[in-house]
Amino acid sequence: MARNNARYGREDVEAYDRPRRHTRPRTKDRPTYEDAVDGIVVTVDRGRFTVHIDGPDGRREIWAVKARPLGRKGVVTGDHVRVVGDTSGIDGALARIVEVRERTTVLRRTADDDDPVERVLVANAEQLVVVTALADPEPRHGLIDRALVAAYDAGMQPLLCLTKADLADPEVLLSTYRSLGVPWVVTRSLEGDLGELKERLVGKTSVLLGHSGVGKSTLVNALVPSAAREVGHVNAVTGRGRHTSTSALMLALPDGEGWVIDTPGIRSFGLAHVEPDHLIEAFPDLDEMTEDCPRGCTHGSDEPECGLDEAIERGEADPERVESFRRLLAARSVTDY
Template identity: 40%
Template sequence: MPRIDIEALEDEWEEDHHLLARRSRDLSVKARQRIEQLDTARVLGLDRGRVTVDLNGEVVEAALAGTMRGAKAAVGDWVRVRPAKRDDDRPRIVAVLDRDSVLTRTADDVDDEERVVVANADQIVVVLAADYLDGGTRFLDRVLVAASVGGLDAAACVNKLDLVADDDAAMAEVRAVVDRYEAIDVPVRVTSALTGEGLDELGLLVAGTWTAFAGHSGVGKSLLFNRLVPDADHRVAATGRYGGRHTTVAAWAWHAEALDAWLVDTPGVRSFGLGGLAPDQLVEHFPELRDLGCHLDDCTHTGEPGCRLTPGMVDPTRWEAYLRLRASLQEGG
């Protein structure tokens, strides 16, 4: 069911078409039928009241209809668009269609206001900086949970390889991260957006899909994006240092023609909250715990008598991540 205010929409139509102010139940049916006859478009970007959409292959600017009060569209959403009534007007979005997938986050684990990062994407690629893997993998562990909840695939990209290429210990850490996540079927690509290393492999990962990039500020999402979509020319931070720079301020989707892909650059965030999730649900979204073969009902594998989990069955770093997230969600709940 599209998220719309049918009654308000009817009012607007009555005004538009000078319909008799007649309220009957089949007006709702008619309003829905009319919506179904309208074109569908895909949201590429939002900037306050303006919504850029892809309407039958053309990038046009639309606006939310007055009837959409309170309804929110996000990048990637499919919407129904009513044509502009006058030449100087913009097409109006009158409905947001149900989502196939949605990646949401909250400000922290206590907050439960869900913010949509991207709707209807096939895949999220979490970008990590090779010289800051601890923070990056903690972020990745959270996004893997959110992607599992929201029904999209997840992958990782360890970027800035050039910064650690000469450091054997750091390179061993990069390899350990690749192995840890590939073991749970999360593809990991290793790149340097600066030198171009690994970009072909990253391109293959995103080819033919709708993929969003997420990650801390300054990890190189926009530079990677510009490399994959050369005509996009997104703003990239001037220096290679971190410090909560937040160069990208809004999510935006671009077509990477050579890859037949739609790629979404998103603003870096400091934290990726999972406030919408109950602590006991977490276990469902750690594949290695879900597939443990523990047959206790609703087992969280945290000391229940008869639990099948024994030390060594699960990667210790991922196990720590599970316990840490669980504790954080318990504090929030």
């Protein structure tokens, strides 16, 4: 029926009534996605997700997007998800992620220490491998400390992986972290024998993290020959490496022995989200000694009447271990790392 409007003629579409919006009755019924397939997100690229799924023909890789009902819920590398749609994996096929399973661990960081927004880097990893070169570039304790703090906060097991031991003595660095009880492996050549490191990775999902140029991508290529990760070099003037990885990538170890996640080389790792009380929980022996601390005590070296100091005076705490813990605590606010 034409509108009574002289501006429109009968040949104009605008001359006719349009259907009303929201004419379909709303329903509380929601799809159950009974045909959804389980998968693991292995990388994220501009809103597209690469997902590994297991099928009757073995593991295959598919592309997916996030379904609208998930809203702003983030999906990151390592997430266990359920997908529907075309999961064939052929060129042009696209599935939808309709559910993100509950995460067991979450590795977070903030861009800076005054940034209130947390950014999730990886989900569901059990081990954080802090890759540090003993020389070329020189080890930087600030990042190691911060990575350890992030691992303890996330409930992940830390592991120090010291590379280029043919250029420097690892004992100098290890003496700093021995009192914390952090396990370590030492490699002399990144392309050489990695047997000890491989043993530490078996059956786990491990995140490799470190500054650019320390050899993460070279390690990944040695552990997963098919990875073909680009390898960078250290700048002779600045002593820093060039970013070669641009996004976190999850790779299956040969023979299904576990997963490794290669992360981009980082130069900023804010810890504004980490609370002192949460950090000390990673050290049960020290945590017990803080039960009588005054309210609001951060357990730092400048805190009056801290239970850690009293425990040292009574001979119940190892001063070196307490000092190492307080160094990690201070790493939350250090700016040069």
